[in-house]
Amino acid sequence: MPYFSYVQYILYISTHISTTMNNTTCNKISFEFKTKFLPPVLSCVFVVSLVANGWGLKSLLHNWKKLGSVNVFVLNLGLADVLYLLTVPFLVVYYSMEDKWVFGTTFCKITRFCFNLNLYGTIGFLTCISVYRYLAIVHPMTELGRITAKRSVVVSVMVWLFVAAQSIPDMFYPKSRVNGDPQCYDTTRATFVEDYLYYSLGWTLIGFLIPFLIMLGCYGHVIVILCSKNISDKVLKQNCLKLLFILILLFSVCYIPFHLLKNLNLYSRVLERRKICHEWSERVYVANQISRALVCLNCALNPLVYLHGDIVAKFRQLLHQIRNTFMRLSII
Numbered sequence: 001m002p003y004f005s006y007v008q009y010i011l012y013i014s015t016h017i018s019t020t021m022n023n024t025t026c027n028k029i030s031f032e033f034k035t036k037f038l039p040p041v042l043s044c045v046f047v048v049s050l051v052a053n054g055w056g057l058k059s060l061l062h063n064w065k066k067l068g069s070v071n072v073f074v075l076n077l078g079l080a081d082v083l084y085l086l087t088v089p090f091l092v093v094y095y096s097m098e099d100k101w102v103f104g105t106t107f108c109k110i111t112r113f114c115f116n117l118n119l120y121g122t123i124g125f126l127t128c129i130s131v132y133r134y135l136a137i138v139h140p141m142t143e144l145g146r147i148t149a150k151r152s153v154v155v156s157v158m159v160w161l162f163v164a165a166q167s168i169p170d171m172f173y174p175k176s177r178v179n180g181d182p183q184c185y186d187t188t189r190a191t192f193v194e195d196y197l198y199y200s201l202g203w204t205l206i207g208f209l210i211p212f213l214i215m216l217g218c219y220g221h222v223i224v225i226l227c228s229k230n231i232s233d234k235v236l237k238q239n240c241l242k243l244l245f246i247l248i249l250l251f252s253v254c255y256i257p258f259h260l261l262k263n264l265n266l267y268s269r270v271l272e273r274r275k276i277c278h279e280w281s282e283r284v285y286v287a288n289q290i291s292r293a294l295v296c297l298n299c300a301l302n303p304l305v306y307l308h309g310d311i312v313a314k315f316r317q318l319l320h321q322i323r324n325t326f327m328r329l330s331i332i
Helices: 002-023 032-062 069-085 088-096 105-138 149-172 190-228 234-273 281-307 311-331
Strands: none
Touching: 032 069, 032 088, 032 281, 069 105, 069 149, 069 281, 088 105, 105 149, 105 190, 105 234, 105 281, 149 190, 190 234, 234 281
């Protein structure tokens, strides 16, 4: 009899928990933080990025005849930033109106598409720059003359096509809810969120993680070469190491939090749809909005990193000095 009583008790508890879980409705996440945080941040990013990119593109156009391999990628970085900046004022209006999108569904998808082109286009061109620097520093003799501006243009076109191919599927996901005020989701509505999570994970792997590992490999090898070789120019070594460190730091701050928190936020939405509630869901949502501000900040940082003080011209001079140093070492 005690055994049957125990079994009945277990069945009662299981049924009670199941019923409780099915009847549980997760607390709705407050969107107040986003509507107060993003508009001023995006406005500041827009002003700073517009000035920095305008100055950077003007500097490149002024030295158009001297356009080199690295400059081609820097130019495309600037174009990717400008493409996104054109959509920022509409996003500021959207978030200021508490998520009310008044510019139409088609333009909503175009806006999100431009954001993705900027995001993954920037990652792609940063990767190209890192590979170029790797070849120019680690293999200066074998690659001398092979890396031309024309080949850089071809590579840039391939990067744009590859990034567009990754971003186009995102446009087929619904960006607004069925009822109520029109919205413009950066991902998709709850009905398709589970499918979108798988797409986002694949996108993160191909568009972010693999390029990031390539960058780490290139820069890691460059640092080893600069530290192990007998290069007498200490200023040359220090400047190169500082530049590589800054690039890796900016890449990590802007992109790692965004991709991590974006997918984690999508996962929390999947759990919420399955009636599985967690207290950390709202904290993840807030952190995800902060990471979106960080990744947008990249538009302002790109020109400052690559173009401040005509850094492109300085980098070309830096490569020339490195090649001369390796030639002297090979003769000895």
